Amino acid sequence: MKKEQKILVENGYERLEKKGVSRRDFLKLCTLSCIAFGLDLSFAPKMAEIAAANLTKKPLIWMQGQGCTGCSSSLLSSVNPGSEEILLDLLSVRFHPTIMAAAGDQAVGCLEESIEKGNYLLVLEGSIPTADPRFCMVEGRPFLEQFRKAASKAEVVIAVGSCASYGGIPRAGLTGAVGARDVLNGVRVVNLPSCPVKPDRLVGTLLYYLGNNELPRLDQHGRPVAYYRYxxxxxxxxxxxxxxxxxxxxWNDPETTDWCxxxxxxxxxxxxxxxxSYWWNDGVNYCGFAGSPCSGCSQPEFYEELSPLFANPKEVK
Ligand code: SF4
Ligand code: SF4
Structure with a gap:
């Protein structure tokens, strides 16, 4: 390893440790990412080194369109594998409307300055209205315009949650809501649908990208095959x-509570x-185990074509 690269890696690990993420934990995360993406496990240490070096310098812009901020909440609430620490403390998050301390002109200034410099990761949360630009405005300008501008200089766009991927629940309304891929041309987009985003998928995808300098294999709907294969x-x-x-x-029959x-x-x-297979909330639960039917939130058809959600399919016309 070249001397400069070694310094970056060491700085990366040092910064991780200061934030309470040990080398061992980070290596474990990268190993999990390797497993999910079907890579040879012997690649995990190398991936950890490259990702650690990149973590400390890769800028990230997080934009929010039409959504409920549930994806940010999901991420902030996760305990393990330390998604919050890794994403929000260790990547260089330049703009995030919900959690950044700056507001007003100062916040917008950060966004403009970061876009000007380019070469960042762009995360989209929430959908984009296309029926009328006034449905979602940022800094007095249509969100669609702002998003396209930011995407044009991004290395990659990661659409987190169902709304950012395919329009989600807002697509059922009047705003002509669509996902990132529908409004971009020539920009690499990864979709991570579910309502809200599953934090380990976001961390795994970012680690894969930072460790390999390429995107994981995607399916026809732009989702990493590793997470959406079955x-x-x-x-x-x-x-x-x-x-x-x-x-x-x-619902209230105790004898059949575990039935299909x-x-x-x-x-x-x-x-x-x-x-x-990989349960939510750090392996604690998922909809079916919690007693709720799956509403298909990781599918492009969610929510409009899959509603009413809790109806007997025999009774739905
Ligand atoms: S996924 Fe749904 S339909 Fe399939 S076994 Fe589980 S509860 Fe039944
Ligand atoms: S089980 Fe179904 S509804 Fe629940 S999060 Fe997964 S895809 Fe969405």
């Missing part, structure tokens, strides 16, 4: 009941996601 149904813990023809019909939720509106059979 359906929820494939590894759902209620699957045995599905095979036995045991379907929950009354298909007739309660579960969309898991056609939803590509790893929610049932």
């Amino acid at each position: 359906t929820l149904h494939d590894s759902c813990y209620r699957r045995l009941h599905y095979e036995r023809g045991e379907f929950l019909s009354h 939720l298909y007739y309660k509106g579960c969309k898991g059979k056609n939803t590509f996601t790893n929610c049932s």
